Amino acid sequence: MGEAKTFRLAVIPGDGIGKEVVREGMRVLEHMAEESEGKFSFESDYFPWGCEYYLENGKMMDEDGLEQIRNHDAIYFGAVGFPGVPDHISLWGLRLAICQGFDQWANIRPVEFLPGVPRRLNHPDVDNLNWVLVRENSEGEYSGIGGRNFAGRGTGNEVAVQSALFTEKGCERIIRFAFDLARTRDRKKVTSVTKSNAQQYGMVLWDEVFARVSKDYPDVETDQRLVDAMAAEFVLHPEELEVVVASNLFADILSDLGSALAGSLGVAASANLNPERRTPSMFESVHGSAPDIAGKGVANPIGTIGSAALMLDHLGLAEEAARLNNAIAETTRQGILTRDLGGTYDTVEVTDAIIQNLAKVKEQAH
CATH class of the missing domain: 3.40.718.10 (Isopropylmalate Dehydrogenase)
Structure with missing residues (x-):
C-alpha cells in the first residue's frame, strides 16, 4: 500500500440544520477514513462563520477568511441563513464570498431518483x-x-x-x-x-x-x-x-x-468546483438552513453526505465515493427515511444506517 494521504478539510457548518447535517457527514467521512486501513485520513479545521458570527461581529466571516482556508484540500459547507440576518447579507457575506473569491466557476448538481423514496x-x-x-x-x-x-x-x-x-x-x-x-x-x-x-x-x-x-x-x-x-x-x-x-x-x-x-431538496448534493484546482473547491447540499426544523434532529443528512461523496471523488477517491453513493441508495431502499421523505427516522438514525450499509456494499463488491 502506498503512503497514506491526509486531506485538510475546512469545515463550515454555518446556520440552522447545516450544523446538524455537517456533523453527520463528518461522522461518515471519519468512519471511512478509519476503515481505509491507512489509505487516507482527514485533518479538519472548523470555522464558526455564519449568522450567529455576524450578529456578534458584524460580518459573516473573518476579514482574512479566504486566506485561512486557501490551502485546504476542500471545503465542507453546511447552510447559511437565519432569522435576524437579511438573506442577501448572509449569502453574499459567506457562500458567495467563497465561491467568487476562489473562482469556483462550475457548480455540479446531480438529479438522482433514489430507490425507496416516494415518487413525486x-x-x-x-x-x-x-x-x-x-x-x-x-x-x-x-x-x-x-x-x-x-x-x-x-x-x-x-x-x-x-x-x-x-x-x-x-x-x-x-x-x-x-x-x-x-x-x-x-x-x-x-x-x-x-x-x-x-x-x-x-x-x-x-x-x-x-x-x-x-x-x-x-x-x-x-x-x-x-x-x-x-x-x-x-x-x-x-x-x-x-x-x-x-x-x-x-x-x-x-x-x-x-x-x-426526486423526492426532496434534502437528498440533493452539489459541488462548487475550481476545475483548475488553483483554489479549494466547496461541497454542500442544495437545501438551505431550514430554521423551522433546526435543532429538532429531523433534518435529512443525505444531501450533505452525498456532497461528501462528490468531495471524495474530487480528492481522487473514486472507489470510496461510489461505495458511499451505493450505501445511501441501499439505505433508502430499506425504507430508512426522514420526515421530508415520508419516513420516521431521525438525522442520526439515517446516518447510522448509511455507515452500516457501507460495510454491506463493500462485501457485495467482493
Whole structure:
C-alpha cells in the first residue's frame, strides 16, 4: 500500500440544520477514513462563520477568511441563513464570498431518483432517470452589479438596477466543462438552457458560444431550450435529459425543481468546483438552513453526505465515493427515511444506517 494521504478539510457548518447535517457527514467521512486501513485520513479545521458570527461581529466571516482556508484540500459547507440576518447579507457575506473569491466557476448538481423514496414524478421509467445540472457559478445574474437610487424623490420612487454579466470566456469554460462531463456518461448529450428570445445580449452571446464549442465535440448530441420550456421538460420528458448547462440563476432554479421531483431538496448534493484546482473547491447540499426544523434532529443528512461523496471523488477517491453513493441508495431502499421523505427516522438514525450499509456494499463488491 502506498503512503497514506491526509486531506485538510475546512469545515463550515454555518446556520440552522447545516450544523446538524455537517456533523453527520463528518461522522461518515471519519468512519471511512478509519476503515481505509491507512489509505487516507482527514485533518479538519472548523470555522464558526455564519449568522450567529455576524450578529456578534458584524460580518459573516473573518476579514482574512479566504486566506485561512486557501490551502485546504476542500471545503465542507453546511447552510447559511437565519432569522435576524437579511438573506442577501448572509449569502453574499459567506457562500458567495467563497465561491467568487476562489473562482469556483462550475457548480455540479446531480438529479438522482433514489430507490425507496416516494415518487413525486409520474413517469414510466422513473428508476432509470438520472441527469446533472451544470451551473455557471461565477457571473451571470449573480454578479452583484447594479445599485439603488432616487430614494430622495420620495416614497415609491426608488429605482433598483440589477445587471447580469456574461463574458465570452465565462460562457465558454462552463459550456466546455459540460461537454467534457457528457463524454464521461453512457449517453453523451448536452442541453443548453437560456432565455435568449427576451434577453437578447448576454443570452445570445451564450447561444453563440454554445454553437461554436459544440463543433469541437462531434460525438456529443446537443439540444437547446428556453428556460420556461425546460421547466416543463423536467416534468413531461425527463428521459430526454442528461447534462443540462445553464446560467447561474436558471440552473439554480432548475436544480431545485429536479431535487423536488426526486423526492426532496434534502437528498440533493452539489459541488462548487475550481476545475483548475488553483483554489479549494466547496461541497454542500442544495437545501438551505431550514430554521423551522433546526435543532429538532429531523433534518435529512443525505444531501450533505452525498456532497461528501462528490468531495471524495474530487480528492481522487473514486472507489470510496461510489461505495458511499451505493450505501445511501441501499439505505433508502430499506425504507430508512426522514420526515421530508415520508419516513420516521431521525438525522442520526439515517446516518447510522448509511455507515452500516457501507460495510454491506463493500462485501457485495467482493
